[in-house]
Amino acid sequence: MxxxxxxxxxxxxxxxxxxxGAGPSSLPTSVLLQSAQDLLDxxxxxxxxxxxxxxxxTFKQILDSAESDLRSLLSIPEDYAVLFTQGGGTExxxxxxxxxxxxDAARHGRAPGTLDYAVTGSWSSKAIKEGERMGGRVKAVTxxxxxxxxxxxxxxxxxxxxxxxxxxxMLYYCDNETVDGVEFPSPGLPIHQxxxxxxxxxxxxxxxxxxxxxRPIDVAxxxxxFFGAQKNVGPPGVTILIARKSLLARHPDESIPFGGxxxxxxxxxxxxxxNSSLYNTPPMFSIHVSGLVFRHLIEQGGVKGAEQRSSExxxxxxSTIDESKGFYEGTTSATSRSRMNVTFRIKGGDxxxxxxxxxxxxxxxxxxxxxxxxxxxxxxxxxxxISVDDAKRLVEAMREFCGQHSG
Amino acid sequence: MxxxxxxxxxxxxxxxxxxxGAGPSSLPTSVLLQSAQDLLDxxxxxxxxxxxxxxxxTFKQILDSAESDLRSLLSIPEDYAVLFTQGGGTExxxxxxxxxxxxDAARHGRAPGTLDYAVTGSWSSKAIKEGERMGGRVKAVTxxxxxxxxxxxxxxxxxxxxxxxxxxxMLYYCDNETVDGVEFPSPGLPIHQxxxxxxxxxxxxxxxxxxxxxRPIDVAxxxxxFFGAQKNVGPPGVTILIARKSLLARHPDESIPFGGxxxxxxxxxxxxxxNSSLYNTPPMFSIHVSGLVFRHLIEQGGVKGAEQRSSExxxxxxSTIDESKGFYEGTTSATSRSRMNVTFRIKGGDxxxxxxxxxxxxxxxxxxxxxxxxxxxxxxxxxxxISVDDAKRLVEAMREFCGQHSG
Numbered sequence: 001m002x003x004x005x006x007x008x009x010x011x012x013x014x015x016x017x018x019x020x021g022a023g024p025s026s027l028p029t030s031v032l033l034q035s036a037q038d039l040l041d042x043x044x045x046x047x048x049x050x051x052x053x054x055x056x057x058t059f060k061q062i063l064d065s066a067e068s069d070l071r072s073l074l075s076i077p078e079d080y081a082v083l084f085t086q087g088g089g090t091e092x093x094x095x096x097x098x099x100x101x102x103x104d105a106a107r108h109g110r111a112p113g114t115l116d117y118a119v120t121g122s123w124s125s126k127a128i129k130e131g132e133r134m135g136g137r138v139k140a141v142t143x144x145x146x147x148x149x150x151x152x153x154x155x156x157x158x159x160x161x162x163x164x165x166x167x168x169x170m171l172y173y174c175d176n177e178t179v180d181g182v183e184f185p186s187p188g189l190p191i192h193q194x195x196x197x198x199x200x201x202x203x204x205x206x207x208x209x210x211x212x213x214x215r216p217i218d219v220a221x222x223x224x225x226f227f228g229a230q231k232n233v234g235p236p237g238v239t240i241l242i243a244r245k246s247l248l249a250r251h252p253d254e255s256i257p258f259g260g261x262x263x264x265x266x267x268x269x270x271x272x273x274x275n276s277s278l279y280n281t282p283p284m285f286s287i288h289v290s291g292l293v294f295r296h297l298i299e300q301g302g303v304k305g306a307e308q309r310s311s312e313x314x315x316x317x318x319s320t321i322d323e324s325k326g327f328y329e330g331t332t333s334a335t336s337r338s339r340m341n342v343t344f345r346i347k348g349g350d351x352x353x354x355x356x357x358x359x360x361x362x363x364x365x366x367x368x369x370x371x372x373x374x375x376x377x378x379x380x381x382x383x384x385x386i387s388v389d390d391a392k393r394l395v396e397a398m399r400e401f402c403g404q405h406s407g
Numbered sequence: 408m409x410x411x412x413x414x415x416x417x418x419x420x421x422x423x424x425x426x427x428g429a430g431p432s433s434l435p436t437s438v439l440l441q442s443a444q445d446l447l448d449x450x451x452x453x454x455x456x457x458x459x460x461x462x463x464x465t466f467k468q469i470l471d472s473a474e475s476d477l478r479s480l481l482s483i484p485e486d487y488a489v490l491f492t493q494g495g496g497t498e499x500x501x502x503x504x505x506x507x508x509x510x511d512a513a514r515h516g517r518a519p520g521t522l523d524y525a526v527t528g529s530w531s532s533k534a535i536k537e538g539e540r541m542g543g544r545v546k547a548v549t550x551x552x553x554x555x556x557x558x559x560x561x562x563x564x565x566x567x568x569x570x571x572x573x574x575x576x577m578l579y580y581c582d583n584e585t586v587d588g589v590e591f592p593s594p595g596l597p598i599h600q601x602x603x604x605x606x607x608x609x610x611x612x613x614x615x616x617x618x619x620x621x622r623p624i625d626v627a628x629x630x631x632x633f634f635g636a637q638k639n640v641g642p643p644g645v646t647i648l649i650a651r652k653s654l655l656a657r658h659p660d661e662s663i664p665f666g667g668x669x670x671x672x673x674x675x676x677x678x679x680x681x682n683s684s685l686y687n688t689p690p691m692f693s694i695h696v697s698g699l700v701f702r703h704l705i706e707q708g709g710v711k712g713a714e715q716r717s718s719e720x721x722x723x724x725x726s727t728i729d730e731s732k733g734f735y736e737g738t739t740s741a742t743s744r745s746r747m748n749v750t751f752r753i754k755g756g757d758x759x760x761x762x763x764x765x766x767x768x769x770x771x772x773x774x775x776x777x778x779x780x781x782x783x784x785x786x787x788x789x790x791x792x793i794s795v796d797d798a799k800r801l802v803e804a805m806r807e808f809c810g811q812h813s814g
Contacts, residue, residue, distance in 0.1 A: 007440060009414045009447050017453030021460050024691060029447070032455055033414060036443035040416050040436070046424030046772070048439055050642030050696075053428050053775060086493040086644065087673050090687035094671035133669050230688055235457035237493065237644045237690030261668035262540050264501035266494050280497035281637055283644030284431065285692055289457075365453070368460060 021368035026385035066291030083241040093130035104169035105257040113169040119143040121177025151180040153333035165198040176211035181343030234290035313391035314339040428775035430638040433792035473698030490648040500537035511576035512664040520576040526550040528584025558587040560740035583618035588750030641697035720798035721746035
């Protein structure tokens with residue numbers, strides 16, 4: 001620790017750096033400044049945010065206002081609960097499978113049905129593996145890698161091999177795949193294209209960890225939407241669930257009927273809901289900062305504003321790729337390009353040149369553009385805290401680098 | 408959000424308030440000031456603490472230094488791993504049972520043995536219930552409430568009814584019970600008093616969430632020590648495990664052999680260890696602040712210093728109780744009094760007078776002394792961030808109130 005500790009915050013280096021990391025990622029400076037003050041003294045109480053009782057009225061207001069702002073941003077219907085928990089997306093791989101298996105068995109009075117997964121990238125691959133580990137009968141209704149040898153194109157729904165609706169416990173998909181730069185094209189998974197009986201009977205579960213709040217989502221068409229905070233929302237450490245209340249109520253005894261395992265208590269959605277996210281001590285700091293980000297986004301034109309900026313930013317970078325005459329090459333099919341994570345190779349995957357590009361960016365203050373270790377190449381993440389001007393700064397560097405190294 | 412957000416931190420109200428909450432609880436002001444700066448710009452990188460990649464060298468240094476300071480504070484032997492995870496103590500109620508059942512079955516090549524629990528308060532009561540929910544055969548080796556009708560006295564080990572060592576998967580105890588103000592007397596659970604074969608063969612698991620770092624603990628006598636951060640360590644959102652490495656290595660396939668359930672992936676200790684606490688995105692802020700608290704404690708004389716201050720603070724308050732001629736009455740037997748949470752009643756449990764005392768304290772800036780809703784009365788928590796002078800401030804208020812209302 002440096003003594004004496006600072007009481008004046010130095011933010012001078014922030015504007016120098018453009019952090020395009022895939023998550024944890026940039027947060028708005030104004031939100032961080034407010035959080036810093038709240039850490040020391042929350043609203044003149046003399047008690048810092050993380051020193052409040054989580055059962056106090058003061059913290060309840062923090063929870064309530066975060067929930068209410070999120071409801072307004074995403075037009076969440078009344079019959080959906082908003083829940084704050086821990087463990088990230090990875091813990092939800094287990095929790096979604098366990099809770100939906102229990103729900104399905106209780107609802108139909110039989111052993112749990114099949115878990116359908118759309119495997120469109122690295123994260124949904126992990127989800128289906130964990131669904132199977134949890135004892136679920138799983139089915140990949142589509143698997144881009146099996147089909148194409150790599151993740152890069154999402155097959156249209158008419159090509160998906162769905163389980164029979166009456167035997168299916170959920171349809172799970174990941175709306176945006178950060179590692180592979182793959183996203184369902186706007187406005188999102190075309191749920192209306194699913195067969196009638198399937199759409200009406202099968203709970204749809206979405207992992208929106210990396211693109212929530214970047215475009216509207218039809219909450220009412222889902223049974224569950226979850227997201228870790230550390231991309232578009234806030235600091236790591238909080239996971240947010242938007243869950244249809246009927247799904248929670250159906251949960252009879254916290255375990256999977258017909259011989260399935262018990263669900264660890266912190267993973268039981270009903271426990272979280274019955275206790276208004278205070279079943280156990282919540283990650284107070286991450287929740288509060290998320291709430292401030294919601295407020296900040298409302299002031300910036302809400303989800304509509306974010307969607308517009310996201311399209312513009314993605315458009316800027318992808319058109320630079322497309323106009324580079326093959327110097328830059330997107331790794332994703334044109335119909336499945338992510339607005340959040342732009343992934344590309346340089347000169348057909350020239351490792352040396354890609355390393356040079358990462359360094360070139362670093363010299364210009366542009367950080368964390370190296371692709372995920374499992375796929376290589378370049379990845380620039382354009383989450384909500386990245387501005388259109390920031391994207392222009394990246395594009396300028398790309399053009400300059402291309403000018404120096406193409407031909 | 409208030410605009411423009413502050414760049415100068417206002418801490419003026421902090422000295423006015425003495426926060427004796429049972430957790431989340433007070434944190435050192437110097438640690439919070441440093442955290443606030445780090446949120447905006449971590450060590451001049453231009454990137455805030457929660458915006459760093461968790462796989463970056465910068466964050467690895469944060470993890471490594473938190474671990475190394477904790478190792479030094481608690482003299483943790485080399486053959487123990489230090490792991491950072493999420494979900495709090497409540498999630499560990501499930502995880503301890505599941506992992507220890509798996510370890511036991513794999514180690515002995517038979518169905519998992521019995522889980523022994525010392526039920527000495529509200530938290531260990533929850534732990535044994537969850538152990539049973541997870542499918543464990545459980546045994547309360549002692550249960551203060553069953554014996555005395557309330558939690559208040561820990562029975563000596565010679566009265567405990569232990570399972571046969573060869574059939575026992577773990578002995579679980581909670582070192583300090585925050586709700587009930589009950590703590591194992593220093594130096595802690597007298598493990599050497601356990602029968603030889605039991606001590607040598609049964610893994611001992613301790614929940615030290617509310618008294619870790621307030622006195623030395625014999626790590627080598629335990630297989631696992633865990634604690635949520637939000638009392639003596641840091642902000643809520645991180646749980647720290649100290650685990651014997653052989654326990655982690657023994658874990659064959661992440662599931663409980665002989666027909667037990669699979670363990671959700673984020674709860675498998677081996678996964679956390681194999682990935683150096685980066686199996687999934689960690690709660691970076693809570694980890695960093697915990698690390699700063701470790702550093703702060705080292706500068707304050709380490710665990711020895713904390714132990715000395717803890718004794719002095721507890722002594723001050725308990726002697727005020729004992730000298731009040733029955734006006735104040737401790738709820739805990741003299742041999743099981745907690746140094747962390749001093750619980751007492753006023754005039755034999757006069758609700759009205761207790762309410763007045765809470766108000767009386769509040770007027771003097773002393774906050775959160777109301778007892779836990781399940782037991783009532785008064786509770787003053789004297790965690791590491793509370794100074795001896797703070798305890799004197801409480802004692803003064805107690806004396807003054809007694810002077811006004813006794814007789």
